[in-house]
Amino acid sequence: MMDMDIDFVRAQFPVLSDPSMAGKAFFENAGGSFACRQVIDRLTRFYRERKVQPYWDFEPSRTGGEEMDESRTRLSVLLGVAEDELHFGPSTTQNVYVLAQAFREWLQRGDAIVVTDQDHEANSGAWRGLADHGIEVREWRLDPDTGHLDHAKLVDLLDERVRLVAFPHCSNVIGEINDVAAISRMAHAAGAVVCVDGVSYAPHGLPDIGQLGADIYLFSAYNIWPTSGDHDDPP
Numbered sequence: 001m002m003d004m005d006i007d008f009v010r011a012q013f014p015v016l017s018d019p020s021m022a023g024k025a026f027f028e029n030a031g032g033s034f035a036c037r038q039v040i041d042r043l044t045r046f047y048r049e050r051k052v053q054p055y056w057d058f059e060p061s062r063t064g065g066e067e068m069d070e071s072r073t074r075l076s077v078l079l080g081v082a083e084d085e086l087h088f089g090p091s092t093t094q095n096v097y098v099l100a101q102a103f104r105e106w107l108q109r110g111d112a113i114v115v116t117d118q119d120h121e122a123n124s125g126a127w128r129g130l131a132d133h134g135i136e137v138r139e140w141r142l143d144p145d146t147g148h149l150d151h152a153k154l155v156d157l158l159d160e161r162v163r164l165v166a167f168p169h170c171s172n173v174i175g176e177i178n179d180v181a182a183i184s185r186m187a188h189a190a191g192a193v194v195c196v197d198g199v200s201y202a203p204h205g206l207p208d209i210g211q212l213g214a215d216i217y218l219f220s221a222y223n224i225w226p227t228s229g230d231h232d233d234p235p
């Protein structure tokens, strides 16, 4: 395994050379994160030179639009999804809320969904609210002794009425990493759509969503220590 050059990594984050951070380590997970200098440089340039309506025929508008397109292209490659499968929204909580409203229109009375008690409120509350609209909400409960979501229990909850299974990639409650690919296969075999909360997982390694097989995978960009992929100043 290659050794990580920790001095190089730390040097990318201006905040770490600030006297206020001297002698401190930063272990925030699924919370606000400091950005590296490449991201700060790009944001600064965008705000100073390009923050106008994009795609018009003058320099700031053209370059601003190109940079937005570039972020879509690069992120979709990193995540293993097609560009038109990627959506930028305000926050995971709000995105799930909007999704739940869309599902409310699509689902019929008597349909069922599965939620867990290992989730953050973001991937739970809005789905549970569908009970007020005639949708049966089934709870996949964790084992109180181990904290695990037992796959055998999911089998008992799945049948042809289940349209959605919502669960976390990594639980922010107990830190367990769930086998998204296996759970997605089980849900798909029952004809259900899979919605995964990746907020706790993404800071530790951007997932290859194409490989995982989830239909919907959410994470919050402001929670991860982003790198632009450039090690030099932006072009």
Ligand SMILES: Cc1ncc(COP(=O)(O)O)c(C=O)c1O
Binding pocket: 030, 031, 090, 091, 092, 093, 094, 120, 122, 123, 168, 170, 171, 172, 197, 199, 200, 219, 220
């Ligand atoms: C596991 C998990 N999911 C979802 C969220 C909510 O994300 P957002 O603040 O983008 O709505 C959080 C926030 O802490 C979280 O820890």
